Amino acid sequence: MTVQSKHVRIKGIKDGLVFLLDDKCPFEDLLSELRYKLEHSHQNILTGPIVHVDIKLGSRSVSEEEKEAVLDILKSQGNLLIRSVEALEEPGDKDTDALFMVSGMIRSGQVLHHEGNLLFLGDVNPGGSITCTGDIYILGALRGMAHAGVGGNEESIIAASLLSPTQLRIADVISRPPDEWGTRESSMEFAYLSSGAMQIDKIHNIVKLRQGLNVFKGV
Template sequence: MCRKHRENGVNWIMGKVMKPGVNIKGTKGGLLFLLDESRPFSAVLSELKYKLENGSNLWEGPDTRVLIKLGRRQITRDEEKEMRRLFSSHKNLIIHSIETSNGRPYLVDDRGIQILTGTVRSGQVLEHRGDLLLLGDVNPGGTVRSTGSIYVLGALRGLAHAGGEGDEEAIIAASSLYPTQLRIAGVVSRPPDEWGESGVTGMNFAYLVNGQIAVDKMHQLTRIRPEIEWKENRFRS
């Protein structure tokens, strides 16, 4: 059985130290806080709290600008408030900016995934801000555009454009993926001929890698886009 304990603010498993969830580096402009995107944010906040409470000599002094980098993670407003509350115990630590590594806004859309039902027929255009879950089909000649990711619980046979405002982490997923065209951020891909009726089967998703659109099976989603799993967990009631 895996044994885990915490000592001096550090997690240990079977006698081996884990990678810190919070790394702090000094820069010319102040302090850089690097928060591990692979840990539950509650665990990261717990480690941050420990380090802020147990480094009194380090935190004393003149006003210091703080830059927080979240990796690819987005956080909710409540999570942001809790993080800012931890820093507020040291009046000289002034949060200057909070950033993600992929250029996305650091705050997640509090509305979560918008669910719509219906069929997008030829000549129709469905536009949405944020992530979209469509319960229905997109027929040939139909178009779906979103600033976030697009999930189609049905057949996608028309055009789909995800990440419409430059979000390169957005994906396009469908139960049956036979699009006439896919777009993610500024990248356009026309599917190969083998994507015909006998081509891609099962639920698949498209994503950007090395500036090109790739397609993979849905069970690979959490490996390729681990930050999406965090987002889905956050919206779960």
């Protein structure tokens, strides 16, 4: 039996071996090739003194079980001592700048919560709420309650195509229309905190607040 030896590469380094496991192929193929190499084609490295082994899984994101499966195959060979396993960590919340997109309709009594920044396509009706640890952008009408910066981020903003909420909250600041804002012509607006007070502005003025944004300046 011959196996295309593409997925598993074994390299010798000064004080042991490095197993470079391909991160594109199906995980099952990886396992079977690893098994084949250890049991058949590379028998020679398995006889002899104890060897330190580093495993590199590339940019593949693996679960604990999958990691265990790889280790089990290597452990079945007596003289391989696993020193380290390197793999991409579980996709975590590191990427907090990313926008998470949800669409639908938040009706009275319903709550949508998200950790991070949220782009919501749809309406938030009176009695419904949308809460978020970061910014909230609503492509639709905000008629219910929106709370951005849950947990205390005062930099957060709330933007909506139609900003006519029952209440707005950013971090710990609570505000309600209309006595504090007056009536405005309808266009996409956003709410932000300016020295602790809720302010409303047109969406194109967001650049003044967020210096870091990619700004389109025309071509």
